[in-house]
Structures are given as C-alpha cells and as structure tokens.
Amino acid sequence: MSLSICTECLSRLRISSTTPKGLAVQASTLTQTTSFHSSAAQYKSPLLKKKVAQSGTASSRSRQSQSARLKKKSRERPKLPPVGERRAQRHRIVLSNTNALPVSDMETWSKENMVDEQSVGKMMALDGELLDQLRDSGAFKTTQNWGLFRRPATLIREETHQIARDIANVKQGGEKKQFVKHLVIGERASGKSVLVLQAMSMAYMDNWIVLNVPEAQAFVNNTSSYTPLRHGEDESEHVYIQPHLTQLLLTRIATSNESVLKSLRLNHTHPKALSLKNTSTLLELVQKGAGDHHLSWQAWQAFYKELTEPGQNGRPPVLVAADGIDHWMGPTAYRDSEHKILHSHQFMLVKQFINLLFSGDTSNASPFVNGGMVLYSTSGSNTPNYPTFNLVLSQMRALQLHSISPTHPNFPLPKPYSKPDPRILALSAPVTRGDLNLLDLRGLSKSESRGYLEYFAKSGLLHKRVTDGLVSEMRGLSGGGVVGELAKLGRRVIA
Template sequence: MSLSVCADCLSRLRVLNRPKTTYTVPIAATTFPRVSSFHSSSAAAKNNVLVKSKKGVKVIPPKHRGSQSAKMKKKVRERPKPPAIGERRAQRHRIVLSNTNALEVPGMEDWSKENMVDVQNAGHVLGLDGALLDKLRDCKAFKTTQNWSLFRRPATLIRSETIKIGQEMQDINRSQDTKTVRQLITGERASGKSILGLQAMCMAFMNDWLVLNVPEAQEFINNTSSYAPLKQEGTQPQSEQLYIQPHLTQALLTRALHSNEAVLKTLKFNHEFPKHLPLKQGTATLKDLVQLGANDHTFAWPVWQAFWREISEPGAKPRPPVLIVVDGVDHWMGPSKYRSAEYEIVHAHQLTLVRQFLGLFFSKPGESRPFANGGALLFSTTGSNSPAYPTFSLLINQLRARAQNLDASAPEFPLPAPYSKPDAHVLELMSGTGDVELIDLKSLSVAESKGYMEYFVRSGLLRAKITESSLAELRGLSGGGVVGELAKLGRRARL
C-alpha cells in the first residue's frame, strides 16, 4: 500500500530525533578563497605568478594556458661594418697602372726626350718610366676609363698627332720669342682625346715645362664646390658679376705643386706679391707661394693671382714654358648649375678661372697675352657626356671652315641660323679663333692599328696572329680603327 507521508518528511523526522552535539569548525569559513571550480592556479598563493618554495627561492610555475611548443632562438646576424667615410669614393677613383698577370713585353723601348719626336716611333707602343708616372699621377692625368690595368707596365701608342705636338714643343724651346700654341682637340667618343692630352703632358715634363691640368672641366660648373662673388670696382650688372671658386683653385694649385715641385723650387719672384700673404719677399720661391694656396683655401685666390702674374708677365728672371691642358672644355660653353643671390643662373664665363683660361685660349691677336717664355694651350672636348650647346658647335664648324681656307665672306661659311638665339658669351669667343688650330682626331691608320694590336698579342690578351685579314676584320668591327673600340676587341676577341 502507498505511504501517506512522503520520503522527504521522514528524513526530516530522523534528523530531529538525533541527539544534539556541538561541532567545531577547524578553519574559519572566511579563510577559504572564493575560486571558481574551473581555475587551475594554486589556492594558497597570494600571487598567481610567483610561488615561494620551502627554501625561500622564487619559482615561476609552468604556464598551463600558454603554448608548450618548442621555440627556436633567433640567430643574431653579424652585420659587417660599413666602409669608412670616403672609402667608396676612393675605390671608384682608384687608378691601377700595372697588372702582374699580364705578360711582360720583351724589347719595349721607353719614351724619353731623345726619341720624343722620332718619326720612326709612329705606330709603336713605348713605355713610361717611374719618375714620369709619379708626375702624371700627381697632376691627375690618368682616368679610370682607360686601359692601364690590363698590361704589365704603363705604355702608350705614339700617333702621328703625338709627333706633331712634340715638334711644336721643340720649336717653342728653340724659338727666341714668346710663342704660344693653341690647339683644340675634337673627335668622336673613344677616339683618344684624353690620351693625346696625357702624351702632351709627358713631353712637357720631359722638357721641364710647367704643367697645369684640369682633368674634368665639368667640376667647375656642376655646383659641387664652393663659390663666392668677386669684389669689383664700381657697380656691375648682375650679368657681369664674376665669381671665385676657392676649393677648386686650391685643388688646381695642389696639382701644380706636386707635379712641378722640382721646377717651382728653383724659381724666384719677379714681381711683388700681396702684403697680406705670409711670405718673405727676398727668400721665398714660387714653391712656397703655391704651397700656401694648396694648404689653405682662403689664400687660394690671391695666391693664384700672384702665381699667374709670375708665369705670364715677363721679368728679370727667366721662366720655363707653360702647358695648360683642359679636358671637356665644351662644358664651359653654356650656363652653369650655380645661382646668384637673386637666384638667377650663373653663366660658365662668369666664373673667374673659366673666364681666365678661355680668354687666353680665344684671345685676339692684338690682345693676346702670352706666357713669359711661351707655352701651349691644349683644350679637348668630350664625347661621352657632351652637352648640347649649338653655339659652340657653330664655333667648331667655323674652325673647320678656316682649316679648309674658306673665307668668312663665302656663302658656305657657317653662320648662326636665322631666328635663333645664340649664346652671346660664346659669340664673343669667335673673334679670337684666328690662331686656334683644330685637331680632329679620327681612327687609327692601318700601321698604327697593327702596332696597337700586336702589343695586345705580346701582352697575352689577344691569342691570335695579326694578319691582313684579321686586322681588316678588327678595323671593321671597331668603326674603322677607333682606338677605344680596338682596345675592347683586343681584350676579349678570340680569332
């Protein structure tokens, strides 16, 4: 039968009938932490991160929630130190003049003062001695684009134009009057214009001349050096304001000092120099004067003025002939990258050094101011980065027309195009081109090409025999015997 009282009520009656006993709670209820049942941290720890062990050392418990996968430590890459300041630039401009892996050419004759103008040396390669190499290196005559590092020792090919320049230098040495030769070298790219200027410097050093070299004319106009306006008497318009370049003048004096030291220390002063220069009037030499400008750019411009007066104006003491070589003169025939105080473009002819060199080269017969004992001016154009200046191209065309005995009144004589805007500064130079000789460098002759290629064969660069057919093929591939293209073929061709 079913119970009239539920089971829950019966359980309560059982508890009520149980005798009363007192229970003591061992731990107060407040001491139990209120922790969720799903938490895994230690209940007795005050800090869930650090747990004190029995010895009092802090132990970090394992991370139960974190990832337990193995982690690879990153390898520390040892980065090399960057090169020192100026090391990359020095590496780009480093000149190597010898190659120990190349074969030594037996029986090669040295180029000297005795055989400087020997016609039989045309088409032959002659070596350069050590003393001459030091002077050429000091005046920055070598360039990185030339093939000096291919051969055992530095040598150069004697061309017909080289012998002609040497003969004119001998005439200057023998002449009693102050004769000045002005030559403008033009030609296509890799035709040997810079090498011809180097050969002229070699012959000048052989004859104890003073040599002034401008290896890159574009350094004067590309806004990479300091410049300042020149103080002039009276008020000049902005288009006639001249500017000096102290650091470039200092570099020019430095090259002149190191390459002509043996000659400068024997020359005394003919004229008084400015009093603010710290030099002794009686005992100082031209070497001391140039040394002052090479050491401090603040003295560079007054030192250059005094030095230029000593070598250009005659005096009681004799002076040696002077050779001035400028490479890339076509960069001086247009506006420069410099700006005036009013942010107007400064023309290249407003720079004092450029104006001085061009005024001497394109001087009129009545206004010419030759050197104290004569000399030569050898300016060359560039073919690799030649700027487009139509007025200078017109000047060269007029020189070619005069070389062909074409009169200026002839209808074929080149003149500025109608409605064109020629450069007024360059037009002023055209009136002084009467004494300028144009040397248009072209390809090598057959005899010169043969001698040049045989030099490559004897050096171990060209593994072939030079025959008439192979020489004709090389001349055809090099644009008719362009010396730069022949050099490229000689170091890689396998016939």
C-alpha cells in the same frame, strides 16, 4: 487592547526562514566546497606548465598544436667603410698588372726620341718619374686601359708627333716667343684624353711648367664653394671665385712641377698676406695657396703674374691643359643671391682659361714670358648640349677642314629666330682668324692599328696571330680604327 510594544518596534520585526540573516552573510564569506571534499578548493597558477595528459584520455601528439619558437640569432652587421674610402675606390688608378707578360723589346719614351718620326705607330713605355708627375697632375683616367699591362705604355700616333714638333718649335723660337693653341675634338673613345696626357708627358720631359684641369665639369656642377669677387673695374656684372677648386689646382701644380718650381725665384712683390720673402721661390708661393683655401686666389693671381710678366729671372714655357671644356660653354648649376642661374664665364678661373684659347689679340703674342701651349679637349661620353658652342665648332671645321671662308654662303651662321648665347658667340671672332688649330681625332691608321694590336698580343691578351687580315677585320669592327673600340676587341682572351 493596548499593545505592550510600540509601533516602531513592530516595524523592525521580520518573519524569515529558519536561516538567520547573520548566518547568510557569514556563509557568503566562506569558501565554497563540493559535496565530495571537506577542504577548500585550490586554483592552479596560470604560470605553471600544463601537465601532459594520460595516454588514454589525451589526443595524439601529432594532433596537438605546436608553435615553432626559434631563438633570434644576433646578426653581425658589417662595418661601414671609412669616410672617403668608396670615393677613393672609384677613383683609384692601377698602372700595372703583374699577371701580364712583359714586353722586352719596347722602348722607353724619352726626350731624345720624342720627335723621332720612326716612333709613330709604336708603343712607348713611360718612365717611373714621369708616372709620378702624371699621377700628381691628375692626367690618368679610370676609363683607360692602364691596368691590363705589365708596364704602362702609350701609342705614338700622327697627332702625337705633330704636338711634339710644336713643343720643339716653342723651345727653339728664340726672341719671338711662340704660343700654340690646339682644340682636340672627336667622337667617344677616340683618344682625346690620352693625347692630352701625351702632350703633358712631353712637356714634363722638356722641363715645362704644366697647369692641368682634369675635369672641367667640376667647375660648373655646383659641388664646390664660390664667393663673389669685389672689385671696382666693372660692377655691371658680378663675378665669382672658387677658393677650394683654386686650392686643388695649386696643389696639383706644386706636386707635379716641384723640380722646376723650386729653382725659380720671384720677380715681383706680392700681397703681405702671403708673407713671402724676396728670396722665395715659385714653389713656396704655390704652397701658400695649396695649404689654405683663404689664400688660394691671391696665391693664384701672384703665380699667374710671375708667369706672364717679365722680370730679371727667366721662366720656362708653360703648358695649359684642360679636359672637357665644352662644359664651360653654357650656364652652370650655381645661382646668385637672387636665385638666378650663373653663367660659366662669370667665374674668374674659367674665364681666364677660356681667354687663353679664344684670345682676342690679333698679334697672336704669347701671354707667357717664354711662350707656351694651350691644349684643350672636349668630352665625347658626357657632352652637354650647347647649340651655340656646336655652331662655333662647325665654323672651325668649315674654315680649317673644308676651307670655307666666312664670306662664303655655305659658312655656318646662327639660325633665324634662334637665341644664341652672346658670350659663346663672341668666341667665333678669334676662330675665324685661323690662329686656333682644330685637331679632329678619328680612327687609327693601318700601321698604328697593327702596332697597337701587336702590343696586346705580346702582353698575352690577344691569343691570335696579328696578320693583315686580322688588322683589317679589327679596324672594321672598331668603326675604322677607333682606339677605344679597338682596345675592347684586343683585350678579349680568345683561345
């Protein structure tokens, strides 16, 4: 029997359930509904807050999870201090205390009573103009007790009177210009820096020119600029200059010696870069180097030439002071172009100051026109360990304090197989001649300690009656009258 339709049409024929295919496709696109409602289901937005459940079905509020969401408070960050404010705070010098009691019977230290022997063991007040000069030259230290009293004052000790006699002898030397050299040593808090300050005070009162280096460590601790110096005299070793430190030195000289330098005329011609006239003064010369560090080294050389070479205009005596020179007796933290460590004597300014103290001239002639004094001190609290310089100091002690000659078998010599610094060992030759005075500061005497403690009692710091027994007790507790330790005991307020 022949089929009325073709085979292809039969292959398309499907035997299905009562639901046609089109309805199934259409049902999948419809929204599902439950049997209880005839409307489409609506889903809740997840952004809305959750409704509070009814009291009968929900758990108690204490059992629900709670999260403490605290608002972040904006912190007010403190403003940083200006640039240089913290350093200025560390180096700020306070010279008076309005809460301290005034001492009415205290004399003012002046040129008239400078050499008076009766002032030994007394506290002498410092004048206002003198305080400005000392502050400008950097003579005060933050570790000293200036801010405890109503008026700044200093104790006149026997070593102070000795330096006062030397200053008077230099001024009265006549045609023979005297040149005195002192090296102050001693233990920590023995008053070395204060003794240098007293010498500077007497020089200012006598109208000297004062050159002061407050911290010798600043020249060797790699905190300032340095550059090699080109010259044709000796090229076997490179030497260096420090422009910014030279500028600071000239600034201290200009501000503290202004009254003396402005009355002194030039005696020599100087480089054209300084642009000085024939009628210029030494103050104008120093201000040229203080205003520009590029001209500081040329200005320093010109100023040093004016002080050391004679001319038609006279020159006053010169005091050169430096504190902590034991830092100049060894290697520094600077390095050359080949990364080799530089020695302190390779810096021209340091070498120039060292030559003033350890001069190789046997005639002991003054390098300055009208004489002067060199007063250097070592450091007791920040002492570097340089064995060669310790050897030189021991030779000076043996020669001056114990009268041991260099030919004596007990005279200190370098140890065998040791490697002493040849630069420092060369300084022992001037030491053995005896033209360098060694001032070994120790404790105060009983009369000096009594005057020092009475000043604390009159200022309201020491609430005890100063008797011989108290003075002896304080001297025993302070290591034999060490002035720094005695000040610590005297400033304790004891009711």
